[in-house]
Amino acid sequence: MRWREIxxxxxxxxxCAFATGAQAQGAYAIGRTATAAEIAGWNIDVGRDGSNLPxxxxxxxxxxxxxxxxxASCHGDKGEGGVGDRLVGGQETISTAKPIRTVGSYWPxxxxxxxxxxxxxxxxxxxxxxxxxxYAVSAYILNLNGLxxxxxxxxxxxxxxxxxxxxxxxxxxxxxxxx
Amino acid sequence: xxxxxxxxxxxxxxxxxxxxxxxxxxxxxxxxxxxxxxxAETENLPPNIPNWMKAPGDPMGSQPYGTPSxxxxxxxxxxxxxLKQYISASGxxxxxxxxxxxxxxxxxxERHHGGVPTIDPEQHRLMLHGLVEHPLIFTMDDLRRFPxxxxxxxxxxxxxxxxxxxxxxxxxxxxxxxxxAEWTGVSLKLVLQEAGLxxxxxxxxxxxxxxxxxxxxxxxxxxxxxxxxxxxxxxERLRPQQGxxxxxxxxxxxGNMNVKWLRRLHVTAEPAYSREETSKxxxxxxxxxxxxFSFYMEAKSIITRPSxxxxxxxxxxxxxxxxxxxxxxxxxxxxxxxxxxxNWQEARLQEPVLTRALTRFRLPWQWDGxxxxxxxxxIDETGxxxxxxxxxLAVRGENFFYHNNAIWPWRIAADGEVTNALx
Numbered sequence: 330m331r332w333r334e335i336x337x338x339x340x341x342x343x344x345c346a347f348a349t350g351a352q353a354q355g356a357y358a359i360g361r362t363a364t365a366a367e368i369a370g371w372n373i374d375v376g377r378d379g380s381n382l383p384x385x386x387x388x389x390x391x392x393x394x395x396x397x398x399x400x401a402s403c404h405g406d407k408g409e410g411g412v413g414d415r416l417v418g419g420q421e422t423i424s425t426a427k428p429i430r431t432v433g434s435y436w437p438x439x440x441x442x443x444x445x446x447x448x449x450x451x452x453x454x455x456x457x458x459x460x461x462x463x464y465a466v467s468a469y470i471l472n473l474n475g476l477x478x479x480x481x482x483x484x485x486x487x488x489x490x491x492x493x494x495x496x497x498x499x500x501x502x503x504x505x506x507x508x
Numbered sequence: 509x510x511x512x513x514x515x516x517x518x519x520x521x522x523x524x525x526x527x528x529x530x531x532x533x534x535x536x537x538x539x540x541x542x543x544x545x546x547x548a549e550t551e552n553l554p555p556n557i558p559n560w561m562k563a564p565g566d567p568m569g570s571q572p573y574g575t576p577s578x579x580x581x582x583x584x585x586x587x588x589x590x591l592k593q594y595i596s597a598s599g600x601x602x603x604x605x606x607x608x609x610x611x612x613x614x615x616x617x618e619r620h621h622g623g624v625p626t627i628d629p630e631q632h633r634l635m636l637h638g639l640v641e642h643p644l645i646f647t648m649d650d651l652r653r654f655p656x657x658x659x660x661x662x663x664x665x666x667x668x669x670x671x672x673x674x675x676x677x678x679x680x681x682x683x684x685x686x687x688x689a690e691w692t693g694v695s696l697k698l699v700l701q702e703a704g705l706x707x708x709x710x711x712x713x714x715x716x717x718x719x720x721x722x723x724x725x726x727x728x729x730x731x732x733x734x735x736x737x738x739x740x741x742x743x744e745r746l747r748p749q750q751g752x753x754x755x756x757x758x759x760x761x762x763g764n765m766n767v768k769w770l771r772r773l774h775v776t777a778e779p780a781y782s783r784e785e786t787s788k789x790x791x792x793x794x795x796x797x798x799x800x801f802s803f804y805m806e807a808k809s810i811i812t813r814p815s816x817x818x819x820x821x822x823x824x825x826x827x828x829x830x831x832x833x834x835x836x837x838x839x840x841x842x843x844x845x846x847x848x849x850x851n852w853q854e855a856r857l858q859e860p861v862l863t864r865a866l867t868r869f870r871l872p873w874q875w876d877g878x879x880x881x882x883x884x885x886x887i888d889e890t891g892x893x894x895x896x897x898x899x900x901l902a903v904r905g906e907n908f909f910y911h912n913n914a915i916w917p918w919r920i921a922a923d924g925e926v927t928n929a930l931x
Contacts, residue, residue, distance in 0.1 A: 355702030359653050360636075360644040367645065368637045374713055374723065374774055377781040412593050424796025428907050435798075436787050445783035448721035449622060452595070455719050499790065502802035504911070506903050507895040 379489025
């Protein structure tokens with residue numbers, strides 16, 4: 330066996346060791362490789378641009394049914410609030426002495442609504458709704474805020490395309506602002 | 509106060525309990541009734557031998573973990589009885605009952621967004637993925653194998669307190685969403701290096717394993733500066749209320765970013781713009797714009813003794829003491845005014861003065877028995893001076909909600925009652 334071949338085989342062995350992921354690569358070699366399937370199972374982060382939104386879709390009308398069953402007891406039949414946050418209305422109040430901060434008046438990005446409903450709602454059974462149901466509930470809440478029509482059906486693309494009214498009103502931290 | 513009571517042959521502990529149970533009015537009656545103490549109490553006072561010396565006490569093992577004296581049962585977390593719901597709520601540290609700079613774990617303030625989960629550490633995992641060379645999963649045993657470190661830092665909720673009335677009566681009502689502990693864990697930088705950051709890595713989205721699956725985005729600079737993955741607090745494993753078995757600690761950053769029950773770190777180029785960092789923890793200005801990603805807690809202080817709800821029983825010597833802190837580093841100086849802000853004198857800082865930790869200050873004071881307004885202001889090592897509430901309101905308005913680090917004055921009446929001077 331020539332020297333070059335020995336080198337190639339040695340390199341292959343090293344690469345195989347990396348590829349198996351049996352051991353971490355850092356200085357301490359602590360922890361094990363997270364597989365793509367494991368990451369996909371846990372990574373439910375949705376970007377503000379809609380990145381990582383799942384497949385599926387949901388209509389306003391179906392969302393009305395899901396909302397009545399899962400959400401209305403805390404948020405009110407029309408999202409007017411109760412034990413849970415008010416979700417609807419408040420547009421034009423944000424710069425007044427009594428701002429009403431809702432999904433429609435305050436939230437800058439629509440995909441965040443999907444992200445939050447999926448990960449944290451309903452409060453007594455988070456992560457129990459199907460992706461289709463989360464799209465539907467999101468569509469219903471956006472409809473109640475006048476941001477999509479009553480016949481709308483939302484999916485990853487159409488949800489990400491919605492421009493929220495308050496999107497451009499967020500600025501950086503100017504502190505120290507009192508000197 | 510307790511010294512005064514001792515002189516009047518009255519148990520200081522009894523007085524303290526009455527403060528807690530009935531407030532200042534009851535405590536004031538102590539002075540009136542001092543000449544006729546109850547017979548049972550007299551038996552234990554000099555020159556008699558107290559009952560607790562005449563029989564053995566509780567045996568070893570009667571409290572395998574231990575609880576405070578039954579005479580301290582009123583020193584508990586300050587939890588409102590009027591909360592809309594209790595699984596997304598907060599409980600405050602009784603700051604005016606504590607000494608030094610360390611908050612006992614049982615009294616550490618709490619803020620949950622989806623209740624307190626019960627997590628089996630054997631089944632808990634931390635996943636680190638995204639813009640890294642090697643996505644990794646760690647068990648708790650894995651994390652404890654890393655080189656460890658312990659540091660003392662404060663933690664404070666960003667809404668502590670708000671900008672609108674009603675303001676609280678006690679120091680705890682006002683700024684009790686504040687605590688300080690010695691934290692033990694592993695440097696986040698070390699763990700990120702283990703995975704290998706890619707050049708585009710600018711943020712780390714941290715997620716909790718609670719029912720809120722709370723997510724906050726942390727700038728990579730903070731992650732590489734002094735952030736820790738924490739598993740122990742004041743020497744013992746984290747309490748469930750503080751994120752057992754693992755939490756993120758970001759010294760000086762607003763409390764909710766210090767994600768509890770930490771299960772995932774997602775390294776990204778952009779922040780998540782999660783619900784918590786868009787609709788909740790943003791500061792609304794009068795013109796309708798809102799500040800986002802406002803992470804640091806600015807310099808702040810409060811006098812904890814004498815403070816609201818307490819009472820000075822007699823004129824004469826009283827020590828003014830309180831706590832100061834800054835998310836931007838060490839406290840450089842604390843000034844105290846005893847004349848409603850006209851004049852300020854420098855308080856003595858108790859060592860150690862640590863970065864992003866509570867610092868205890870003290871000022872000896874002779875109270876002349878006349879009405880007075882006392883207050884403190886902190887100056888941190890950046891030169892920043894703690895502002896008044898009026899100064900903050902002038903810039904931020906009343907809708908700002910978070911990051912109220914105002915000076916808070918206490919009014920002392922001629923009868924010694926201490927109340928919130930701005931309420």
